[in-house]
Amino acid sequence: MAQPALAVPKPTPGLFRETVRPRRGLAARLVRDPAALVGFGIIGTATLAALAAPWLAPADPAAVQPAAALQPPSPAHPLGTDNLGRDLLSRLLYGARPSLLTAAVASFLTMTIGVLVGMISGYCGGRIDNVTMRVVDVLLAFPSLILALAITGILGPGLLHVMIGMVSVWWVGYARIVRGMVLSIKERQFVEAARALGASTPRVLYRHILPNVIPPVIVLATLDLGGLVLAISGLNFLGLGVQPPAPEWGAMLNEGRPFLMTAPQLMLYPGLAISLVVIGFNLLGDALRDALDPRLRGEL
Numbered sequence: 001m002a003q004p005a006l007a008v009p010k011p012t013p014g015l016f017r018e019t020v021r022p023r024r025g026l027a028a029r030l031v032r033d034p035a036a037l038v039g040f041g042i043i044g045t046a047t048l049a050a051l052a053a054p055w056l057a058p059a060d061p062a063a064v065q066p067a068a069a070l071q072p073p074s075p076a077h078p079l080g081t082d083n084l085g086r087d088l089l090s091r092l093l094y095g096a097r098p099s100l101l102t103a104a105v106a107s108f109l110t111m112t113i114g115v116l117v118g119m120i121s122g123y124c125g126g127r128i129d130n131v132t133m134r135v136v137d138v139l140l141a142f143p144s145l146i147l148a149l150a151i152t153g154i155l156g157p158g159l160l161h162v163m164i165g166m167v168s169v170w171w172v173g174y175a176r177i178v179r180g181m182v183l184s185i186k187e188r189q190f191v192e193a194a195r196a197l198g199a200s201t202p203r204v205l206y207r208h209i210l211p212n213v214i215p216p217v218i219v220l221a222t223l224d225l226g227g228l229v230l231a232i233s234g235l236n237f238l239g240l241g242v243q244p245p246a247p248e249w250g251a252m253l254n255e256g257r258p259f260l261m262t263a264p265q266l267m268l269y270p271g272l273a274i275s276l277v278v279i280g281f282n283l284l285g286d287a288l289r290d291a292l293d294p295r296l297r298g299e300l
Contacts, residue, residue, distance in 0.1 A: 029291040036287030042280030046273070050096035057090035062245040070263050082266055083259055086245075092269055095247035098236075100277070102163055103228040109167045111221045114174020115213065119205050121175065122182030133179070139172045145231050152240045162232060162241040170228070177220065178213055185212050215292045223285030226278035233274050249274050 030036040049056060058078065065085030073080045079088040121132040139147070152165035185191060186209065194204050235241050236250030244251070249270040256266025 030287055033287045033290065035283045036291075039280045039283030039285075039287060042276055043284060046096055046100060046277050046280070049093055050100055053090075053093040053097065057087070057093045059087035059090045061086060061090040061094040061247045063087075064245075070259075079269060080265060082255065083263070088265070088269055091247035091252060092249075092273060095249045095252055095270065096273070098159055098242050098246070098248045099229060099233060099250070099274070102159060102166075102232050102241075103225055106163050106166045106170065106228055106232070107221050107225050109163075110170040110224075111174055111217060113167070113171040115178050115210075115217055117171065118175040118178025119182050119209060119213065122179035123186055123201070123205060123209065129179075132175070136172045136175055139169055140176070142169075144169045145234065148231065149235065149238070149240070152235055157240050157243055159241050162235045165235070166228065166231060170224075173224075174217065174220065178217065181213050181216065182209055185209050219285055219289045219292060222281060222288055226281035226285075229274060229277055229281070 030040075058076065063086060065081070068077075068081050068085035069083050071077055071081045071085075077087050077089070079092070082088055082091070117132060121129045147169045148162075148165040150165075151168050152161050155161035155164060191204060191208050194208050199207075232241065233248075233250030233253070236248045237254045239251075239254065242248035242251050244255075252270040253267050253274075256263070256270070259266050
């Protein structure tokens with residue numbers, strides 16, 4: 001005798017809507033965010049200006065013309081000249097190169113070191129974790145900029161030494177944050193299942209933990225780029241980075257300091273450039289955080 005078919009209840013409308021709803025891509029969410037567009041526009045403009053400096057600059061940024069010192073804006077010098085007759089627009093364009101390049105390389109190195117140290121410390125635990133975190137605690141006990149200043153001063157002036165000084169102290173924040181995330185992630189079922197199936201430690205770290213760590217770290221790195229630009233410009237302002245006559249925004253601030261009352265534009269233009277770039281990175285970082293956080297998107 002045939003058994004009667006069981007009636008399958010119909011799902012309540014909207015019950016699984018949040019689960020099956022397709023997620024929009026990250027790029028689409030960023031395009032709809034005005035703050036992301038403004039931040040990306042500022043950073044993109046500064047980057048393009050730095051790359052195209054040889055074609056956009058109206059003059060040689062290091063060419064000294066004492067007879068043309070402190071001239072107002074003109075067709076030949078759109079932003080005027082400094083106390084040595086050098087074209088300010090040309091120096092601003094070329095000065096973006098060391099500022100942005102040093103900040104980008106330093107951010108990549110600090111992020112890489114911090115992620116590696118934090119993942120190994122959080123996953124392995126035990127003595128490795130204790131030793132690593134004590135080193136991190138010691139470095140965090142000192143102000144980062146002061147410690148970077150001391151390291152750069154010991155190594156001597158130079159853009160490479162500035163980068164070494166920044167990377168030497170900036171990675172500890174990433175390591176502490178990544179360690180905390182790894183401590184939480186390694187207890188989840190998919191990590192335990194990978195270990196039960198015989199996955200090696202490097203494979204677990206690379207295939208299962210790293211993908212869950214990278215999105216928050218990218219947001220942190222984007223927000224941190226503004227601080228790195230400020231710190232690197234500060235070290236250059238003190239004369240520890242780019243040496244004259246090479247242009248750099250922080251060094252230009254120092255060069256224009258004696259003329260603050262008579263020619264404030266010498267400090268106004270590089271200071272405005274630094275401020276805009278920092279604002280751009282902060283806006284872009286905030287937008288990335290909002291786009292990558294499911295709670296802020298209403299998906300949880």
